[in-house]
Amino acid sequence: MDILGSFSSTIIAVLGTILLVVIIHFVFRKTVESSKRWPYQRQFLVFLIVLVGLFMSIAFLPIHNEVKNQILSILGILLSAIIALSSTTLVSNAMAGLMLRVTGEFRGGDFIEVGTLVGRVTDLAIFHTEIQLINRDVVSLPNLYLVQQSVHVTRRDGTFINLAVSIGYTVSRVEVEEALLEASKKCGLTDGFVFIETFLDHAISYRLYGLLKESGERLSKLSELHKTVLDVFCERGIEIASPALNDRRELGKDSLYLPKVSSKNEKPNKETITAEKVAFDKADEAQSIEDLKQQLEKATKKLEGATKTAKEKLEKQIKVLEEEITKREEKKSEEA
Known part of the structure; x- marks a missing residue:
């Protein structure tokens, strides 16, 4: 004792x-x-x-x-x-x-750019952050590196994508702007506008901006925008001199640098899978988990001032969300 x-x-x-x-x-x-x-x-x-x-x-x-x-x-x-x-x-x-x-500058599923790396966040750990690149490879970056570097985060509620083209001085500014805005609309972009960036020795530099509401489709939409701009400019007979046109040719003064018009029109394939769905499968899963956590947080806040009937529904919803989050996080851990 x-x-x-x-x-x-x-x-x-x-x-x-x-x-x-x-x-x-x-x-x-x-x-x-x-x-x-x-x-x-x-x-x-x-x-x-x-x-x-x-x-x-x-x-x-x-x-x-x-x-x-x-x-x-x-x-x-x-x-x-x-x-x-x-x-x-x-x-x-x-x-x-x-x-x-x-x-909370970025979370799972967000599209970020760090230095030369462009990809989507798949995991935020205490010592490192995991990013999935367009080629599906995963890069692990020390958190200290991310704090010291400038991180460009693409907004989830929409982001402006852009491209620059150089058009000769012989083409009307109004024509170029109309063609660029038409290409923007054909790609499904909204709130498009055109900047004249600078006067070059051989051409004028234009930059087209368009709002993309689904930021996860950023890469494929940017590629589609480039294709559409080419098609629209070819249809309108506008010659692109970008980034610089330096050539000697024995052609008539009315000749233009235009590709031959194909007799076959490109048919859209309904079954085509966008590049992001294949490249960012892991990032998509991380984003879905983050979205579920946000839903869980909102449901928990509503539970405080809810009526008896509403509380029962919210409690069931919270239980389902918790089970789904646990299930997905366990699956994510097993795959890692």
Whole structure:
């Protein structure tokens, strides 16, 4: 009994630490917003509690003060050495990961550009971020790199895609603008407009902008826009001198650089699969999980002030969403 009495403070400190960890785990598990949006804060908080509990347990040990001080000093030195040695890599990337999560600049499924890399986000981990490129390959970037670099994020609710062409001075500006806007409409783009960027030695540089509402189709739509511009300009007899036209030819002054008109019209294939569906399959799955989490968050907020009948429907909806999210995340982990 004397031994238990002498160790009672240490036992209480250990049990208190375990109890706090269990409570935090339970609270974050039940609170949807905390568990889904702030997973790393929970881990960091548990780590701090365990660390404080360890120091308190040692401080309450029924041993000589000098021995306690030596043990605490050794632990402090070890902890300082770990932080110092890993500060440039592990800790830096972890802090950068927390920063990216807190700022929420991009999430799973978003289209981003970092340096020369263009792709969609498939996973945001605490130490790295995974991006799927157009060739379906996956690139893992350290979070510290993303924090230090300029990241271009394509908006989900729509983005303007653009292309530049150079047209000779002999062609009317009005004609060029009409042709470019026609190509924009044929591609299904809205709110199109044309900028005259600069006067070159051989031509005028025009840039066409069009709003694409489905940002996930950005690459295929940009390619389609280039094709349509070529077709429209050929139909209208407008010669493209982009990026520079440098040629010697013995032709009449009315001759134009135009391809021969094909007798066969290109027929659209209804079964054609867009490049993004094949290239960004993993990113699409990450985006669908993020969308489900947003639906879950909205349903949970509505649950607070809902009526009894509405609460029952919302509770069923929340349960279905939670099951679907868990199922998809488990599948994603298995494939990884």
